[in-house]
Amino acid sequence: MKVLVIGGDGYCGWATSLYLSSRGHDVTIADNLVRRAWDREHGLDSLVPIASLRRRIDEWTRVTGRTIRMDETDVTDYDALCRAVRTAAPDAVVHFGQQRSAPFSMIDREHAVRTHLNNTVGNMNVLWALQEHAPHAHLVKLGTMGEYGTPNIDVEEGFITIEHNGRSDRLPFPKQPGSFYHLTKVSDSDQIFFACRVWGLRATDLNQGVVYGTHTEQTALSPALANRYDYDHIFGTVINRFCVQAALGHPLTVYGRGGQTRSFLDIRDTVRCVEIALEHPAQEGEYRVFNQFTEMFAVEQLAERVRHVAQSLGLPCEITHVANPRVERESHYYNCVNTNLRSLGLEPTPLSDETIAGLITLAHEHRERVDLRLIPPRVEWRPAAEGPAHGTIAVA
Amino acid sequence: MKVLVIGGDGYCGWATSLYLSSRGHDVTIADNLVRRAWDREHGLDSLVPIASLRRRIDEWTRVTGRTIRMDETDVTDYDALCRAVRTAAPDAVVHFGQQRSAPFSMIDREHAVRTHLNNTVGNMNVLWALQEHAPHAHLVKLGTMGEYGTPNIDVEEGFITIEHNGRSDRLPFPKQPGSFYHLTKVSDSDQIFFACRVWGLRATDLNQGVVYGTHTEQTALSPALANRYDYDHIFGTVINRFCVQAALGHPLTVYGRGGQTRSFLDIRDTVRCVEIALEHPAQEGEYRVFNQFTEMFAVEQLAERVRHVAQSLGLPCEITHVANPRVERESHYYNCVNTNLRSLGLEPTPLSDETIAGLITLAHEHRERVDLRLIPPRVEWRPAAEGPAHGTIAVA
Numbered sequence: 165m166k167v168l169v170i171g172g173d174g175y176c177g178w179a180t181s182l183y184l185s186s187r188g189h190d191v192t193i194a195d196n197l198v199r200r201a202w203d204r205e206h207g208l209d210s211l212v213p214i215a216s217l218r219r220r221i222d223e224w225t226r227v228t229g230r231t232i233r234m235d236e237t238d239v240t241d242y243d244a245l246c247r248a249v250r251t252a253a254p255d256a257v258v259h260f261g262q263q264r265s266a267p268f269s270m271i272d273r274e275h276a277v278r279t280h281l282n283n284t285v286g287n288m289n290v291l292w293a294l295q296e297h298a299p300h301a302h303l304v305k306l307g308t309m310g311e312y313g314t315p316n317i318d319v320e321e322g323f324i325t326i327e328h329n330g331r332s333d334r335l336p337f338p339k340q341p342g343s344f345y346h347l348t349k350v351s352d353s354d355q356i357f358f359a360c361r362v363w364g365l366r367a368t369d370l371n372q373g374v375v376y377g378t379h380t381e382q383t384a385l386s387p388a389l390a391n392r393y394d395y396d397h398i399f400g401t402v403i404n405r406f407c408v409q410a411a412l413g414h415p416l417t418v419y420g421r422g423g424q425t426r427s428f429l430d431i432r433d434t435v436r437c438v439e440i441a442l443e444h445p446a447q448e449g450e451y452r453v454f455n456q457f458t459e460m461f462a463v464e465q466l467a468e469r470v471r472h473v474a475q476s477l478g479l480p481c482e483i484t485h486v487a488n489p490r491v492e493r494e495s496h497y498y499n500c501v502n503t504n505l506r507s508l509g510l511e512p513t514p515l516s517d518e519t520i521a522g523l524i525t526l527a528h529e530h531r532e533r534v535d536l537r538l539i540p541p542r543v544e545w546r547p548a549a550e551g552p553a554h555g556t557i558a559v560a
Numbered sequence: 561m562k563v564l565v566i567g568g569d570g571y572c573g574w575a576t577s578l579y580l581s582s583r584g585h586d587v588t589i590a591d592n593l594v595r596r597a598w599d600r601e602h603g604l605d606s607l608v609p610i611a612s613l614r615r616r617i618d619e620w621t622r623v624t625g626r627t628i629r630m631d632e633t634d635v636t637d638y639d640a641l642c643r644a645v646r647t648a649a650p651d652a653v654v655h656f657g658q659q660r661s662a663p664f665s666m667i668d669r670e671h672a673v674r675t676h677l678n679n680t681v682g683n684m685n686v687l688w689a690l691q692e693h694a695p696h697a698h699l700v701k702l703g704t705m706g707e708y709g710t711p712n713i714d715v716e717e718g719f720i721t722i723e724h725n726g727r728s729d730r731l732p733f734p735k736q737p738g739s740f741y742h743l744t745k746v747s748d749s750d751q752i753f754f755a756c757r758v759w760g761l762r763a764t765d766l767n768q769g770v771v772y773g774t775h776t777e778q779t780a781l782s783p784a785l786a787n788r789y790d791y792d793h794i795f796g797t798v799i800n801r802f803c804v805q806a807a808l809g810h811p812l813t814v815y816g817r818g819g820q821t822r823s824f825l826d827i828r829d830t831v832r833c834v835e836i837a838l839e840h841p842a843q844e845g846e847y848r849v850f851n852q853f854t855e856m857f858a859v860e861q862l863a864e865r866v867r868h869v870a871q872s873l874g875l876p877c878e879i880t881h882v883a884n885p886r887v888e889r890e891s892h893y894y895n896c897v898n899t900n901l902r903s904l905g906l907e908p909t910p911l912s913d914e915t916i917a918g919l920i921t922l923a924h925e926h927r928e929r930v931d932l933r934l935i936p937p938r939v940e941w942r943p944a945a946e947g948p949a950h951g952t953i954a955v956a
Contacts, residue, residue: 242669273638273684273685273688276684276688277681277684277685280680280681280684281677281681284676284680284747285673285676285677288669288672288673288676288740289669289673292669292672295943296943315729315731316727316728316729317722317723317724317725317727317728317729317731318724318725318727324722324724324734326713326720326722326734327713327723328713328714328720329713329714331712331713331714331893332712332713333711333712333713335711335713335734335736336734336735336736337734338720338722338731338732338733338734339732339750340731340732340753341750341754342754343754344684344751344754347747347750347751347754350747350750351680351743351746351747351750354735354737354743354746354747355740355743357736358737358738358739358740358743361887362887362941362942363942363943491757491758497727545758546758546759547691547692547759
């Protein structure tokens with residue numbers, strides 16, 4: 165299958181591109197490399213060094229004999245995107261090409277708008293480019309479980325049947341996004357659903373949980389194929405960040421009480437979920453949503469898991485609670501459905517002590533590259549004047 | 561009350577600005593006059609000539625002794641918007657400053673993105689500007705009943721209590737917007753709700769139906785105060801458009817079968833609804849939604865009403881069905897709640913034969929200004945290659 169992976173140089177995109185290539189698909193990566201520019205702009209870097217996209221792709225060919233095409237395209241440049249789509253003539257487009265950090269989107273107005281423009285105008289461009297140049301291609305779009313927020317009812321997969329005043333309809337599941345980043349994903353979902361209804365496009369919206377891990381079978385083949393490992397307060401996802409903190413002897417920083425519960429999955433399941441979506445495409449005109457996660461954890465529970473593993477590795481490890489920079493419920497009901505992908509063959513990789521130990525060990529190997537100043541949260545959801553002071557808080 | 565009216569030169573904005581001024585409020589209009597530029601760009605014009613904003617405002621002062629300030633500000637220019645907010649120091653901001661035509665947003669990708677940027681980035685800027693410079697001001701934002709689409713259940717006002725698997729929550733009402741324009745309004749609503757939750761802003765989202773009429777008590781005071789009267793296929797709302805067609809002896813063009821049912825209100829109720837929202841502001845941190853309409857009609861039913869009145873005026877009048885350029889249900893359940901505004905004092909002005917006769921008569925007075933080529937729909941929701949040919953279709 166010819167697959168165009170937009171954003172194939174990023175954390176999930178790179179791992180997915182290699183996996184799809186290893187499975188025999190004809191992969192083209194379209195990426196404007198802006199994620200690397202954001203790192204430089206904010207003084208951040210992946211803990212594990214990552215090679216340039218050109219070097220990565222060359223190494224992939226050297227190691228496996230397979231080729232991946234590279235197209236340095238910006239999704240917000242419509243003409244360039246159309247050229248990329250025409251050149252790739254894809255059976256499917258996997259769209260990862262978005263700014264994916266909630267804190268980044270909350271830094272200030274400029275970052276909120278930049279996130280919005282990159283994500284939402286990019287998404288509109290993808291829809292129009294498909295409509296014009298590849299109307300039968302299957303769009304696989306990365307959304308997020310964060311679109312739903314934390315409602316007091318079970319979270320279904322994209323739609324819910326509502327009975328009201330004696331009538332009934334299957335309607336989009338209500339969304340309560342918690343940052344300007346999450347707002348862009350909700351807007352994307354609405355646009356994609358519209359494009360399927362009106363233009364007959366076919367799309368799968370993968371509402372992904374928080375991803376952890378760095379290695380896949382493919383990225384582990386060579387250091388030049390290594391994936392990102394973010395530990396900073398902007399791009400570091402929580403399990404990766406805790407493991408780096410544990411490796412460095414830094415207390416695990418739980419935001420607020422830690423009762424915030426979210427959906428999670430291993431990056432090795434991310435790549436498999438995308439493949440499952442591609443293998444079972446949506447029908448023409450169909451917009452469907454798969455909740456892409458394997459387990460639900462509270463943040464506090466994850467901190468305990470990481471502490472336990474760190475101590476078993478002989479590393480002293482503390483958990484500290486810091487003032488929550490976000491505005492979110494810290495104690496709430498949370499139960500999400502994820503039957504679609506499992507019914508199509510996903511075999512979940514549960515979070516294991518071995519995975520945690522591997523992340524801690526990897527971080528320990530690269531410990532000289534850590535800048536501890538990048539770990540404490542510095543982006544407040546509330547304006548500075550009204551926000552809580554940073555620092556350790558007492559938790560009952 | 562000091563009120564900043566963003567988009568105060570437009571169809572609803574102008575009528576509202578005069579009404580609020582007449583009621584003693586201290587009104588500043590912020591408008592970049594882009595609506596007039598869009599007319600020129602597409603070869604359109606209001607059927608009734610409208611004076612420049614400067615001239616309109618001077619005339620208002622001459623006729624009433626009241627002053628309205630004018631600030632030629634573009635909401636997408638953040639620094640200019642912040643200056644306007646600081647200068648006006650408003651108790652309330654009424655935000656009409658958006659591209660409001662569904663067909664405009666569907667012309668092509670460029671118009672879709674332009675609508676998105678104007679509306680959604682503008683909305684983000686308004687939220688950030690309020691948070692920075694007027695965090696206690698009450699935001700009154702114009703949304704649209706079209707955000708809801710046509711679900712098979714009753715449409716509540718913004719939120720609905722959902723019972724699911726033995727649990728319950730009050731959640732945002734599911735949205736099914738039907739154009740890129742409507743998509744921007746849904747995105748705005750999500751953003752405003754977020755800003756209220758996170759920043760404690762106070763906001764009222766007025767989900768307005770289709771507005772008809774041109775005169776209010778204030779715009780009728782002088783020809784130089786006249787309001788827009790759009791009859792073209794891009795900006796002409798359905799009742800106004802039918803009345804112009806009737807006045808010109810042009811068949812009333814019903815799109816498709818005409819069973820499409822929508823919410824409507826008289827522009828004299830629009831201005832009163834805004835006043836009611838201002839008089840009863842949302843609380844700090846509160847996001848509330850008022851469904852702003854008074855009656856529901858099917859398009860076919862409106863055509864019959866207009867034909868009846870035209871014939872009573874001695875004008876021959878036919879109804880014709882043309883291929884529907886939109887993708888929408890032409891026969892569906894539709895029942896929307898609108899108790900919030902009525903419970904706060906709105907006394908609806910039902911659609912009367914006198915109102916219809918007034919619109920037909922006004923159009924007849926200006927009939928030499930009509931360009932009949934601007935009436936038939938030319939913007940297709942589906943790409944041209946797949947869309948139906950234009951022309952009269954047989955309807956069973």
